[in-house]
Amino acid sequence: MPTETSSSPDAASGEMPAATLANWRTPPFSRWAFQHVDELIATERIANAVDDFWPLRTALRSFDDFRVRAQGGETLDFAGFLEATATDALVIVHDGAIVCEHYANGMTAQTPHIIMSASKSITGLVAGILAERGTLNLDAEVTTLLPEIAATAYRGATLRQMLDMRTGIVLDLDATRDYAAAAGWDALAPDQPPSDLKSFYQRLAIKPQPHGGSFRYTSANTDLLGWAIERASGRRFAQLVSELIWQPLGAEQPASVTLDRGGLARATGGFSMTARDFARIGQMMLDGGARDGRAIVPRTWVDDLWQHGDRAAWHTGEWQKLFPYRSMSYRGGWYVVDDEPRMMFAMGIHGQNLFVDPAHRLVIAKLSSQGAAVDNAAWAVTHRALPELRRSLIA
Known part of the structure; x- marks a missing residue:
């Protein structure tokens, strides 16, 4: 069972104290803790289908010509960008193939990492599936x-x-x-x-x-929505995620979600998963909610995300200043950019990002251990990197 302390390799060797609930979201503890959440907090496993995973082709590309301006004005190359944004894992999928896969701070392709509030986007997909099946009435109080x-x-x-x-x-x-x-x-x-x-x-x-x-x-x-989903369905939240998304998606590894002291899933921010499986979520969304033509999330739900977010509600909302020159909305747990190139993304604190760019057939899954929950400089350079990544791939 998880306890309030846990031993990382560094802690075991005496190089630094153990990660605890008091420090696990601050450096240097977070670099280890974000990959070992289940050793700090109670979690529930989200099972994958071990005999049916979605293979992704590999066609690695060079990013030697990548350049992006940092907040201080200096120019960063690709390695500098990854370091400046405390990247633990980066998986870029272009035209259905992995063109970049990078790991740092002890991560591997099999290591789960917490995605923080990007979890809201997956919870939104569960709600969409249940709404399509008539299990959940989204217009109900x-x-x-x-x-x-x-x-x-x-x-x-x-x-x-x-x-x-x-x-x-x-x-x-x-x-x-x-x-x-x-x-x-x-x-x-x-x-x-x-x-x-x-x-x-x-x-x-x-x-x-x-x-x-x-x-x-x-x-x-x-x-609260997670609790409502459990009440409406009569099922554990983690079981629903497994059956509705994780198994049909062909996830390569199990995922997990943290639980509160009463056993309720933290649907708002508690998911942990590998970078590849995070990217698979993005590829599914790019493909209209499907895996190889097999529907997982209803196409009508994905279309609704793109088309029916309230732009006026966003424009008058508290985060409009973060994207002052963009036409945007927030729908079903996803951020949607209407300006060209149109983009949908999931986002979590400490630098968790999943970008979906249909026009360029591009998915970017980025997991990080940024020191501040909201690091405006790292956030800004990450978004400035997007057109550079597109340019590098298209060129």
């Missing part, structure tokens, strides 16, 4: 599935509004602290009793605000 929270600020919020980050939920400092404690990712303070997410939602005491307005990023929405 969440309290119809979870009457336990009917007296909280979530009253009146629909599952769709939670998926699209358009609820009126704003956690104050006390609620933010309680949410972090309930999620099981942090060491408890001496005055904090053990908690779990279901208890947190039932006790949530914040001022109700109108739902359905501008984009407002609230991670608690997606954890």
